[in-house]
Amino acid sequence: MTTLEDPTRTVIGEGVDRVDAPLKTTGAAHYPNDYTYPGMVHAALVGSTIAAGRIRSIDASEAQRAPGVLTVITHLTAPQLERGPMTLLGPSPPAPMQDDRILHYGQHIAVVVADSPEQARHAASLVNVEYEPAEALLDIEDPRAEILENPWGLDSERGDVSAGFAQADVVVDERYTTPDNTNNPLGLFTSIASWHGDSVTVHDSTQWPHNVRTSIAQIFRIPESGVRVLAPFVGGGFGAGLRVWCHTILTAMAAREVKRPVKLVLTRPQMFTSVGHRPNSVQHIKIGATSSGDLTAIEHRAISSVAMEDDDYEPVAAGSAVAYECPNLLTHDRQARLNIPCPGSMRAPAEGQGNFALESAIDEVAHALGMDPLELRLRNYAEQHPVLGLPWSSKALRECYTLGAERFGWSRRTPAIGSMRDGDWLVGYGLAGVSYPFYQVPCQARASLRRDGSAYVTSAATDIGTGTYTVMTQLAAECLGLDLNRVRFDLGDSDMPYSPQAGGSGLTGALANAVHMACGNLVREFLDIVRDDDASPLRGAAAEEVTASGGRLHRTDAPDQGEAYTDILNRHGLEELSADGRSTPPDPQKIGMATAGAFGAKFVEVRIDPQLGLLRVARVVSAIDGGRILNEKTASSQITGGTVGGISQAMFEETATDAGTGRIANATFGDYLMPVNADIPDMEVIFCGGPDRATTVGTKGVGEVGLVGMAAAIGNAIHHATGRRLRSLPFTIDQLLL
């Protein structure tokens, strides 16, 4: 069959326009809150206004009497619910509204259902709550907070760090901090639930329809086959859609009670307290190096905040263990339980925070040594996976550094602080390296070929803007030898074959390998049909001897010996043939290689007005090893978008929690800063390396790597321009006034 290395291939890698572009540019792509059902009613949530304590009384009578109201559900009237299942990403959030305890500000304490959204919102304001407040733990360094040590068992230790520091000529030992950030996908998270008997259809802003299906089934004690979850389009996620949050459960609960379809759209302020956020961190990092620039020891200790009774996977320091060849190393992660809404994954979780400290501190070491920071990184390059001791399945980080430096013009950098100027502007160059972790989990897909010669390929994945629709259409077209417009790839429906979450930069790899196998198995199905068919030029051919091209299969060594899919189907009276495929992540020990995620080198030029403290990012070059690139255009967009997220983390975002009450003080788009068009320069993306060796298709996820490294690269550039080392995100004007 067609291999991906076929030189005649035309579809893979090419920057074709998104196949869903006509829908998205005309308003015809339907997101969860674009759906409506006959008889649908609307829910609104009441959130706690304290962060810790108990509900002394909750009076819903006035709300219940308000026009249009069908029901008001509180913990006093809510049915008893089980907690959702353990998932690939850890436990589900605790079931909502099960008792009178308040664990964080904004906790859902009542749900109001009314005929119209206006009526529901108004009635929600009439629910009268009296609290018995308790003192809330809100500070990550509060000594009273319960501490979880090494929560994921990912702490690392190799060599002897004390001995390593003793050998060092230079030791940098600093404290870095990062704030809470809120994912804030533009699409307000929406759930619609419509019950019919013991079955339910759910529209949800999710990155993982199967997880919603499993959770709803378990929580409401109904069979999974009775739950259908739809998410053909999602207005962004950035991690917020990885879990089945309480509002989705409450929507299903309310719909079951009122026996009508119910729609719930979170408000923007509720998006700050209901669907996760990047937790703040305090990091202590210590790096030792010899005067010639050999790293002798790295010690990285981090603490993140987490909710009182929920969990979040956030190993901030762990990533430092694989970034450099360094004989003596220790990483240690901790979490502090606080009265906060539960954190969750936000684009490049943990890596986004940990890399800021590591790559800034590496720059500090370079400065202390008087060495070019690029040279220091190349000198301590990890040729092998430092923990597993295995060769990487692919690693073109060196190429990223060298090609990125060339494109950026790194050699023009004069090392002395403040030595580069442009008129009144101080100019700084900074860089950072990125080693993104590998993540992949099993995935399935199904491919069908119809009697008209068109193909239909499905998997219950989501396309949260990543380009999944497009790259899987390309891949299937390539594997089946069809034109792009003869292939439809569909996703976002839990009745389709199982797909894992769009998360961890792992979906494209898992899904591509499943689609590849499904298409290969489909070709085998065709060959099976004609195995003993005297009328077929393919009679008795094995899959390995056949190429798919131009809507037909032919013997690879004799292109004229072949026939069209449609001929085979017609002759055998078949309407269609289908085949399944599945992928499983490779095991490093079995393949003798450390499975590699993406790598990257980020080069940044900043401009600083020293009188006004203005900071502008003028140029960015991102050099990325993303393995095989399935679509140059959408992959570049992923890197560009990630880079914007990184600029945002570096210079804009900070979720402010009021120290007294636990209230989010800036939970609006007017107050929570994010970059707008004028904040973002044109940027360059170059891809380095080639297909990864660990899987058939050889992609490496590119959804998150683009964000990582930006905060450090910008901070390093600020230091180059001003001599100020900023160790606390975000970099704001007050830190820059000189």
Add this chain to the structure above:
Amino acid sequence: MKHVDTPTRPGEATSEIPDVEVTLNVNGDPYRMRLDSRVTLLDALRDHLGLTGAKKGCDQGACGACTVLVDGKRIVSCLALAAQYDGREITTLEGLTDDGEPHPLQKAFARHDAFQCGYCTPGQIMSAVSLQAEGRAGTDADICEFMSGNICRCGAYPNIRAAIRDVVSEANDASV
């Protein structure tokens, strides 16, 4: 004239809030509606007329996803009460195609990959249409500045600018 009524349950007063009668001229068609007076222009379009192109991203006038044209000028429709727009000419993304042929900006957004999740795209395109009419698409600096009311959380800003530049230069070429 099309009539659209707010759903009410039989035998029940709709609200203490008085309903309002309003005629919205949307994409060239008049729609006579009786609405709860609290209904925003955005919700009237989306929930009552089924025109879901305009999106709700913040409901606070800060993200631009709900941008529509009123008498040719862009507004954030989430901060507008429907009742205030009686008789006005409203254009949404759905009204941009000409006999099924996409507007040049719709095609340019596709060509330049000027979106990812696509949720902000209707607002971005409507703002970009308006930008041309306002004469603010002449320079990169203008495009940056006057497209800054439309947030794209996926970070497609450089591609959004490229799409707008492309259409502006095509228009300039055509007029030479």
